[in-house]
Amino acid sequence: MVERFYAELKQQAKGTITVDAFQALKLLNQGKLFTTPRERGTLFEFETGLRVHPVKGRKTKTDRGLPHFSYYPKEASPLKGTSNMVEWSDKLKVFIRAFEHIQKFQIETWGEPAVYIFPAKMQKLFLVKTPSGNFVLKFLVEIEETFPYSFAYLCNGCLGLEFTVSSQPTPIKKIMLAQVGIPIFQAKAQFPKWIPLPDAIETDQAFDRVAEEVQRTYEQRNYRLQGRFVNEPSILPKYQEKYNTLKKYEDQVDNLKKQLTALTSETETKEQLSKELDEQLKKYQGQNRYYQQLKDDSIALKDCIEKLTKTKAVLEKNAKDLTLANNQLKEENNQLKRTNQKLQRQIELPLSDQIRVKTAGFLKRIFKNW
Known part of the structure; x- marks a missing residue:
């Protein structure tokens, strides 16, 4: 069985x-x-x-x-004794449940920008029938829209999604799917570190809980399916013209974005240079104001020195006059002292001596005049 x-x-x-x-x-x-x-x-x-x-x-x-x-019982199985077409593991089962109803996700190849995929329909375990045999895809993604827009037409409106937890696609599978226009993206089924994967998922509730967190991570967070395309199907004729038109438009947009980035960078550089020149100009203007203030202060100081020099000359003249006046006062004071001493001596002499002195003085004046 x-x-x-x-x-x-x-x-x-x-x-x-x-x-x-x-x-x-x-x-x-x-x-x-x-x-x-x-x-x-x-x-x-x-x-x-x-x-x-x-x-x-x-x-x-x-x-x-x-x-x-x-x-069902007693039904002969043509697969009895053979291995499964698909290698199953709990990790693969979780990813299939998680991506079954996903609304958007990103794929990323090494060295290339990420591509947003907006599925119209996620067909899990899709059986592709070809003349060389039947091949099971984990998902056939019917694409509603992508970003860049031309990617949807590059993929012929669909994408075969495989996960590295299972066996690698066989060479014949890659070739036959490429012939029918289905590109295969081999992605790494990477569990985020914060999502614990039980050793065995044995209940539908546990299965759902882990799968919902994986879906939320790839749908709502900036988490990407990283991998590579393992075949290169040709663009089908009905998609070729649309792809060429959109690709040309996107290349023009990318070129304009690069030009805009270059111009923005150049503008920012010039603005920075202008800012630096403005700051340097303000610095020079400040220095100029400082030196002008020094010059004005020097002129004012010179005028002040001249005024002080004149004031000094006036003060020196006044000092000399004061010295002369002081000397004269000293002389007059000395004269007054001598006169006072003389008068004091006369007061102290007896009356007869005073008369004799006066008479002597009178006679001296007479003889002098005579």
């Missing part, structure tokens, strides 16, 4: 979609799909087209007991 984790659900209203075993069991419990009798079953194994039904699984020493799809 071959066990699978994914199957095709064929619905009259919505067409064919791919569901995992967790989703199928939930739909079964809600009464939205039938598995019995076998003829009414709507779940099909996508590699063989045989009907399958979801099984909860039972834990054993060698089996984790995870949900899976199983063929």
